[in-house]
Amino acid sequence: MKSTLAKLSLKTLTATQRRQTRLLIVLFILSLVELKAFGVSNHAHAKTTFGFTLGREWVIIEKWMIDSRTGCFIFSSLAVLGSLVGLARVRVKKGPGLGIGLASFSLMMGFLCWAAAGKFIPITGMLQGSLLLAVPLVFGSMSGLLCERSGVINIAIEGQLLAGAFASGVVASLTHKTTWGLLVAPLAGALISTLLATFAIKFSVDQVILGFVLNVLVIGLTNFLYKKLLIPYQSTWNSGPSFSHIEIPIIGKIPIIGPIFFNQTVIVYLMYIIVATITFSLFRTKWGLRTRAIGEHPSAADSVGIDVNKLRFRNVVIAGLVSGLGGAYFTVGSVGTFGKEMTAGAGFIALAALIFGKWTPMGALSAALLFGFADDLQGTLSIIGVSIPSEFMLMVPYIATIIAVSGLVGRVRAPKADGIHYSRGESH
Amino acid sequence: MKKFLDRVLGTALLPALSFVMAFFISGFVIALSDSKVLKLIHSPGKFITTALSTVGNAYLALFQGSIYDPNLARGKGFLQGLYPLSETIVTATPLILTGLAVALAFQSGLFNIGAQGQFIFGAISASYVGFHFIMNPILHVFLGLLAGVVAAALWAGFVGLLKARTGAHEVIVTIMMNYIAGFFILWILKTTAFLRPHRIDPIAPEVNISARLPHLAGANFRLHAGILISLLAAYFVWWLLNRTTIGFRFRAVGANAAAAKTAGISVGAVTISTMALCGALAGLGGAVHVLGSEYALTADIAGSFGFDAITVALLGRAKPLGTVFAALLFGALRTGGRTMQSNTTTPLDIVLVIQALIVLFIAAPALVRFVFRIKNLKTQDAMTSKGWNG
Numbered sequence: 001m002k003s004t005l006a007k008l009s010l011k012t013l014t015a016t017q018r019r020q021t022r023l024l025i026v027l028f029i030l031s032l033v034e035l036k037a038f039g040v041s042n043h044a045h046a047k048t049t050f051g052f053t054l055g056r057e058w059v060i061i062e063k064w065m066i067d068s069r070t071g072c073f074i075f076s077s078l079a080v081l082g083s084l085v086g087l088a089r090v091r092v093k094k095g096p097g098l099g100i101g102l103a104s105f106s107l108m109m110g111f112l113c114w115a116a117a118g119k120f121i122p123i124t125g126m127l128q129g130s131l132l133l134a135v136p137l138v139f140g141s142m143s144g145l146l147c148e149r150s151g152v153i154n155i156a157i158e159g160q161l162l163a164g165a166f167a168s169g170v171v172a173s174l175t176h177k178t179t180w181g182l183l184v185a186p187l188a189g190a191l192i193s194t195l196l197a198t199f200a201i202k203f204s205v206d207q208v209i210l211g212f213v214l215n216v217l218v219i220g221l222t223n224f225l226y227k228k229l230l231i232p233y234q235s236t237w238n239s240g241p242s243f244s245h246i247e248i249p250i251i252g253k254i255p256i257i258g259p260i261f262f263n264q265t266v267i268v269y270l271m272y273i274i275v276a277t278i279t280f281s282l283f284r285t286k287w288g289l290r291t292r293a294i295g296e297h298p299s300a301a302d303s304v305g306i307d308v309n310k311l312r313f314r315n316v317v318i319a320g321l322v323s324g325l326g327g328a329y330f331t332v333g334s335v336g337t338f339g340k341e342m343t344a345g346a347g348f349i350a351l352a353a354l355i356f357g358k359w360t361p362m363g364a365l366s367a368a369l370l371f372g373f374a375d376d377l378q379g380t381l382s383i384i385g386v387s388i389p390s391e392f393m394l395m396v397p398y399i400a401t402i403i404a405v406s407g408l409v410g411r412v413r414a415p416k417a418d419g420i421h422y423s424r425g426e427s428h
Numbered sequence: 429m430k431k432f433l434d435r436v437l438g439t440a441l442l443p444a445l446s447f448v449m450a451f452f453i454s455g456f457v458i459a460l461s462d463s464k465v466l467k468l469i470h471s472p473g474k475f476i477t478t479a480l481s482t483v484g485n486a487y488l489a490l491f492q493g494s495i496y497d498p499n500l501a502r503g504k505g506f507l508q509g510l511y512p513l514s515e516t517i518v519t520a521t522p523l524i525l526t527g528l529a530v531a532l533a534f535q536s537g538l539f540n541i542g543a544q545g546q547f548i549f550g551a552i553s554a555s556y557v558g559f560h561f562i563m564n565p566i567l568h569v570f571l572g573l574l575a576g577v578v579a580a581a582l583w584a585g586f587v588g589l590l591k592a593r594t595g596a597h598e599v600i601v602t603i604m605m606n607y608i609a610g611f612f613i614l615w616i617l618k619t620t621a622f623l624r625p626h627r628i629d630p631i632a633p634e635v636n637i638s639a640r641l642p643h644l645a646g647a648n649f650r651l652h653a654g655i656l657i658s659l660l661a662a663y664f665v666w667w668l669l670n671r672t673t674i675g676f677r678f679r680a681v682g683a684n685a686a687a688a689k690t691a692g693i694s695v696g697a698v699t700i701s702t703m704a705l706c707g708a709l710a711g712l713g714g715a716v717h718v719l720g721s722e723y724a725l726t727a728d729i730a731g732s733f734g735f736d737a738i739t740v741a742l743l744g745r746a747k748p749l750g751t752v753f754a755a756l757l758f759g760a761l762r763t764g765g766r767t768m769q770s771n772t773t774t775p776l777d778i779v780l781v782i783q784a785l786i787v788l789f790i791a792a793p794a795l796v797r798f799v800f801r802i803k804n805l806k807t808q809d810a811m812t813s814k815g816w817n818g
Contacts, residue, residue: 155599199788199791199792203791203792203794203795205788205791205792206791208539208599209539209742209787209791210788210791212541212738213739213742213784213787213788213791214784214788216735216739216780216783216784216787217780217781217784217785217788219777219780220777220778220779220780220781220782220783220784221457221777221780221781223775223777223780224457224461224775224777224778224780224781225461227775227777228461228462228773228774228775229461229463232463233463345607348603348607351600351603352600352603352604355600389615389618391611391612391614391615392611392615394611395607395608395611395612398604398605398607398608399604399608401600401604402590402596402600402601402604402605405594405596405597405600405601406590406594406596406601
């Protein structure tokens with residue numbers, strides 16, 4: 001009934017509103033299912049406990065206990081309400097953001113009430129873990145953003161992260177200094193980027209193929225050196241130190257927010273700076289305007305005197321610096337030592353986050369955080385022992401990306417000249 | 429005759445030179461990472477000779493492990509010495525099929541990174557049919573292969589459908605679907621249907637004797653009938669592309685989708701059928717691998733067959749015959765690499781470096797031309813995928 005109503009009115013709505021309506025209807029149906037399955041038909045009487053503290057921050061609430069069934073009932077009702085409010089807002093041509101937000105949040109909470117019945121869920125710890133898992137994804141997607149906004153496809157993010165991780169791990173181990181590891185990582189990423197830029201721009205090699213091959217090259221090289229040097233001479237080559245957490249005074253003590261955002265390693269703080277800088281520069285500076293111009297319409301940019309290929313080359317190298325730095329997260333940023341293929345596909349999820357976020361810095365950041373959360377949720381749920389197989393939870397980011405690129409949550413459009421080699425005089 | 433020779437030389441020259449450059453650079457990597465060599469850095473003469481012998485020994489082991497090993501032949505005859513070659517063919521067999529799955533997609537202008545996932549679904553289905561039933565051997569083998577083909581064709585056809593209906597780029601979708609397939613096989617191996625009785629580790633029961641592909645060279649060699657299937661598949665792809673209307677449509681869309689559309693070819697239908705066919709080929713690879721040499725499904729059944737397939741197709745210039753040769757070459761590198769790793773402390777992974785460098789140089793003929801100072805090096809139609817908006 002609701003969907004037919006929505007369909008009737010679809011014609012008068014814009015594309016964005018139609019999309020929001022579809023999304024809200026999906027949320028509405030999910031909420032009803034959750035209400036019925038976990039709320040009404042759930043007869044287990046166990047309490048779900050949410051924990052909010054990690055130890056050093058000021059405490060307002062330490063933990064919160066709720067009857068599992070009651071919690072499911074309340075939250076899924078809220079989700080129903082949220083989606084209805086959203087639908088109503090769309091009908092009167094207003095933004096449904098609040099409704100979508102309330103519905104998604106309540107759906108999640110209702111699910112957690114059900115999944116962790118009789119168990120303990122450390123909310124703050126989970127969010128802190130999500131941010132950490134998102135760090136390499138954020139660096140990687142920012143690297144992809146810099147390349148692709150300039151019109152060069154970067155599939156080699158994985159390779160750049162891995163090169164950064166390897167270089168920082170080895171150098172930190174040889175010098176016993178985390179700082180040196182942190183300084184070398186961007187250079188390693190930039191080296192891969194320079195190869196990417198040289199072959200893509202100078203030799204006009206197909207960029208998707210090129211990125212793929214560079215990944216194989218880096219995986220091969222790091223695996224080779226790992227077995228040849230890092231395993232046999234572990235004490236010299238692979239026993240680097242790692243950064244410890246730095247708590248920022250005062251704001252680090254704010255409950256929930258403090259431990260999540262402001263009690264992290266220096267790499268996470270660098271991530272904040274880099275994301276802010278890229279967002280500002282891309283939309284507020286001459287460089288950003290030029291970068292977007294060569295990514296969308298290089299010949300127009302050329303006609304006003306921008307050296308397209310030079311700027312592309314420079315941006316691709318900068319992108320390598322960013323993802324290389326992200327690679328340092330894996331070694332000096334967390335465990336210290338390097339492991340074989342330790343990036344484990346983070347570069348590809350970063351690429352997915354970039355696309356999911358529609359090639360915008362804020363979108364990519366949000367997508368990366370979402371993927372980080374999905375990953376951490378999977379870990380938490382498998383620790384507390386939930387009946388959903390962890391493999392299916394692990395599939396979530398990948399399925400979400402397929403849904404995203406299929407246009408179900410809105411059309412995603414890459415920069416127009418992305419992946420197309422530019423040479424003056426050729427018409428595109 | 430002279431023309432023919434020119435043509436062969438012309439097409440083989442670029443791969444051959446890329447091959448030489450790749451081995452040259454990898455030689456440096458092998459030598460400069462060796463602790464014995466590094467210790468001699470202060471006596472240049474010894475340094476160079478040790479470096480050369482280190483690299484020489486590694487490459488010799490690579491050859492002995494992949495083509496002919498005189499130590500195996502000693503006392504047992506020449507044929508036994510060819511055991512490494514038979515292993516090379518066993519490794520190349522699924523690689524030919526996955527390579528074809530990528531090559532065929534290239535011909536239609538699609539970049540199929542999903543051979544890995546397609547291979548996994550082929551292997552899962554063939555394994556299930558193989559261990560779950562007992563029947564007439566010919567029928568059983570046929571059904572096992574068919575199951576692999578159908579499952580993977582559906583899996584890959586979905587990518588084509590998404591691309592045709594929504595424009596979702598196949599590169600992104602196939603990368604994501606590889607991960608999904610990877611998690612799926614981890615999960616399915618834990619289910620009761622696939623768990624081997626009395627075992628707790630993720631390994632499926634061995635396929636029944638009736639489902640196994642026959643051996644071709646006796647029980648001492650693992651060489652099995654899968655290679656014949658692979659070669660037939662390569663011939664089929666060649667025939668399809670060059671002798672049929674469907675193949676013409678594929679190539680027309682690959683060359684210029686807009687023009688093909690104007691000419692009345694349904695681009696969507698071509699995309700869907702190409703992807704389904706590619707899936708069928710990669711799935712056949714998975715099925716042949718399980719029924720021919722592995723027999724039992726494990727989480728790592730696909731190894732890197734799906735990823736190597738991309739380098740194989742690139743090296744083979746997306747042509748069926750080229751793909752067969754490229755798969756044999758990479759099969760040899762893989763097989764020899766294992767011997768090299770155990771005999772000379774040179775890790776197998778240098779093979780990945782060699783593969784990547786070969787493909788990189790082939791993709792950049794201008795560089796090879798520059799290095800070898802060759803003016804008219806023949807370069808074929810550059811292989812391209814289409815950007816995110818293509």
